[in-house]
Amino acid sequence: MSLIPNTVCRRCHREYPSFRGRCPYCGTKKPREVKTALPESDSAVRGTEAARRAAESMNWQLLIGGILLVCVIAATVAIVSVNLSERVEETETSARAEAQLAQIAAETTAVPAPTPTPTPSPTPTPTVTSLAIYEQGGGQVDGPERGFMESAGTQVQLVAQAYPLMDVEVTWSSTDESVATVDETGLVTVLGGYGTACEIVASVGSVSARCPVWGR
Secondary structure (H helix, E strand, O other), rough: OOOOOOOOEEEEEEEEEOOOOOOOOOOEEEEOOOOOOOOOOOOOOOOOHHHHHHHHHHHHHHHHHHHHHHHHHHHEEEEEEEHHHHHHHEEEEEEHHHHHHHHHHHHOOOOOOOOOOOOOOOOOOOOEEEEEEEEOOOOEOOOOOOEEEEEOOOOOOOOEEEEEOOOOEEEEOOOOOEEEEEEOEEEEEOOOOOEEEEEEEEEEEEEEEEEEEEEE
């Protein structure tokens, strides 16, 4: 049986393939096929109960389809929003992690600032409150009731002691160099004879001590 349907020539009544436009035997043109219209259903006829039910069914289908479409759109928007939120959160997390790594690297490579050396508080310089004059190898010789008496040409070494005890520079002087002189070390040379007198003065700033000297 041929897969291609045949048609019968209306003139010579022979069969030939239906895809040919004319009969290959007599050349008669193939007649046009008349399509029979299918009878319309009751739902296609307006005003009928079937047409009303079909319209209502169509309305419900459209409503349900619209609801489904809205649900699909809402679900799509929700999924996209979640994905965007996750991406933003991942980006922020990555940025924070990079910032922390950069901070750690900076702290690791940073050269620590040198600790400043504290400035020591200056030690207050003690103030001399009093002086005492001693004869070297002897006792104290300053004061109105002390001193020494020596003949002309005699030398006496004096030593000054500051209080509180400290090493200070002492200035020596004589109230009358014709009776006795004194050098910067406290060495006294008696020049005057009997009945002469003067004072050897040891000074540190405004503090001083006096040693009487008599000639004989």
